[in-house]
Amino acid sequence: MATEIVRLEVARYSPEHDATPSFQSFDVPLRKDWVVLDALNYIKDKLDGSLAYRWSCRMGICGSCGMMVNGEPKLTCAAFLTDYAPGPIRIEPLRYFPVVRDLVIEMTDFLRKLHDVKPWIIRDAEKPLAEGEYLQTPAQLDAYKQFSMCINCMLCYAACPVYGLDPLFSGPAAIALAQRYNMDSRDQGAIERLHILSQHEGIWGCTFVGECTRVCPKHVDPAGAIQQYKLTAALEWFKSVLLPRGQQ
Amino acid sequence: MPERPKRPKEPFFWTLFSAGGVVSAFLLPVHLFLFVLAFPLGWLEPPAHDTLAQLARHPLARLYLFLLCSLPLFHWAHRFRYTLYDGLQIKHLNEMINVFCYGGAIIGTGVAAYLLW
Amino acid sequence: MSSAPRYTEHHPRWYRERVSTYWWLWRWNYLKFVLREISSVFIAWFVLVTLLQFRALSSGAQAYAQFQEWLRSPGILLLHLIGFAFVLFHTATWFGLAPAALVVRLGGKRVPAALIVASNYAAWLAVSAVIAWLVLRGRA
Numbered sequence: 250m251a252t253e254i255v256r257l258e259v260a261r262y263s264p265e266h267d268a269t270p271s272f273q274s275f276d277v278p279l280r281k282d283w284v285v286l287d288a289l290n291y292i293k294d295k296l297d298g299s300l301a302y303r304w305s306c307r308m309g310i311c312g313s314c315g316m317m318v319n320g321e322p323k324l325t326c327a328a329f330l331t332d333y334a335p336g337p338i339r340i341e342p343l344r345y346f347p348v349v350r351d352l353v354i355e356m357t358d359f360l361r362k363l364h365d366v367k368p369w370i371i372r373d374a375e376k377p378l379a380e381g382e383y384l385q386t387p388a389q390l391d392a393y394k395q396f397s398m399c400i401n402c403m404l405c406y407a408a409c410p411v412y413g414l415d416p417l418f419s420g421p422a423a424i425a426l427a428q429r430y431n432m433d434s435r436d437q438g439a440i441e442r443l444h445i446l447s448q449h450e451g452i453w454g455c456t457f458v459g460e461c462t463r464v465c466p467k468h469v470d471p472a473g474a475i476q477q478y479k480l481t482a483a484l485e486w487f488k489s490v491l492l493p494r495g496q497q
Numbered sequence: 498m499p500e501r502p503k504r505p506k507e508p509f510f511w512t513l514f515s516a517g518g519v520v521s522a523f524l525l526p527v528h529l530f531l532f533v534l535a536f537p538l539g540w541l542e543p544p545a546h547d548t549l550a551q552l553a554r555h556p557l558a559r560l561y562l563f564l565l566c567s568l569p570l571f572h573w574a575h576r577f578r579y580t581l582y583d584g585l586q587i588k589h590l591n592e593m594i595n596v597f598c599y600g601g602a603i604i605g606t607g608v609a610a611y612l613l614w
Numbered sequence: 615m616s617s618a619p620r621y622t623e624h625h626p627r628w629y630r631e632r633v634s635t636y637w638w639l640w641r642w643n644y645l646k647f648v649l650r651e652i653s654s655v656f657i658a659w660f661v662l663v664t665l666l667q668f669r670a671l672s673s674g675a676q677a678y679a680q681f682q683e684w685l686r687s688p689g690i691l692l693l694h695l696i697g698f699a700f701v702l703f704h705t706a707t708w709f710g711l712a713p714a715a716l717v718v719r720l721g722g723k724r725v726p727a728a729l730i731v732a733s734n735y736a737a738w739l740a741v742s743a744v745i746a747w748l749v750l751r752g753r754a
Binding site for chain 3: 531553562579608
């Protein structure tokens with residue numbers, strides 16, 4: 250019984266040998282329950298063990314396996330081979346990030362920008378343990394829940410042309426996560442984050458292309474987060490102009 | 498208490514961009530349909546010159562025209578500035594671009610104010 | 615191509631692809647985005663036309679009639695038809711994106727995006743009707 254085949258064109262880059270990436274073709278069985286990640290694992294197991302790529306949970310929650318599949322940022326554990334049949338399927342490393350080797354990218358820039366927005370609960374003073382836990386109503390949870398679903402997969406960065414063009418732009422996920430904490434009723438750090446993000450580019454480089462929201466596998470809607478944040482920043486700006494004292 | 502950073506300029510320009518976007522979206526289509534398409538092409542009988550001139554003299558009409566001409570220019574300025582940054586990748590010329598865009602909008606606003614006063 | 619390993623002191627030589635000047639042509643969504651941004655140029659042009667038209671109006675019936683003639687010239691008409699399409703494109707995209715920026719909560723629940731978009735269109739129709747009525751009612 251002949252197995253159907255699908256061809257994968259996989260980007261290869263080896264800093265030892267190559268000045269620029271090239272493509273290597275592999276023929277992989279077209280199984281209807283296989284995703285692109287399964288195909289890459291098949292390649293590594295049976296065809297070429299030197300292929301380098303990241304993956305972990307294989308179920309769309311760890312955010313490790315983001316790559317460009319036919320020019321689209323995708324989690325390879327969520328991209329079914331049959332959706333791309335008859336192929337060939339082009340696999341490249343996530344766009345707008347430096348390539349370390351093959352499909353592995355360098356993500357320090359994202360991690361730094363994420364750290365800069367202080368993605369944790371900021372309090373003026375910690376509540377003593379004896380006073381019990383912070384209470385939150387379902388409505389208060391609803392205010393930020395969507396933005397908390399981010400798995401840091403960086404597909405939005407690969408979709409955002411401004412991130413590719415402007416090194417100062419914080420990027421969709423970082424801003425969405427800043428909003429996640431700004432909108433959290435337990436958080437008191439909104440002004441602190443605003444000073445970081447509203448300076449220089451931060452959020453203002455965003456021109457609302459909207460691709461980040463379209464490619465997000467967890468429906469976080471970072472574009473919405475950014476526009477809402479721009480509105481907040483603008484209101485804060487006018488408040489600081491019209492009421493110069495009486496600010497913290 | 499950490500020192501307060503200086504007030505950023507971007508929120509102000511973004512607000513002007515948004516206001517201009519709203520005015521362009523809501524008011525420009527009907528205005529253009531009437532004055533640039535329907536009347537010149539004869540799809541609708543245009544008002545007589547005297548009637549139109551009298552209507553345009555009304556202070557509210559002048560305010561409407563001023564907003565119609567000024568805010569969309571700031572909308573263009575902000576949007577075109579970023580189009581030049583990202584489209585042509587000439588962000589290193591940002592000072593020149595800013596002067597051209599916002600300067601253009603300010604000049605246009607000045608002309609509008611002069612004509613409509 | 616084989617050469618000495620491309621290693622700097624602490625990490626291997628990364629490959630950084632330069633973003634092409636024509637990045638916006640490579641994906642349909644990027645092209646739609648750039649067209650949306652270009653609509654602002656037509657908006658600026660129409661502001662200029664409006665100012666010129668007002669000046670002609672204030673200068674008398676003959677000046678105004680001449681301006682109307684200019685508006686009727688084929689090149690200008692074609693430009694204005696295209697420009698008008700771009701202005702409508704701006705309106706449509708502006709209303710379409712409004713729900714992302716304007717989060718309205720009523721009774722704890724978020725107002726659906728479709729309702730916000732529809733409200734914008736309804737307001738647009740109402741405002742347009744009022745303006746059209748104000749302009750057209752003076753005709754004999």
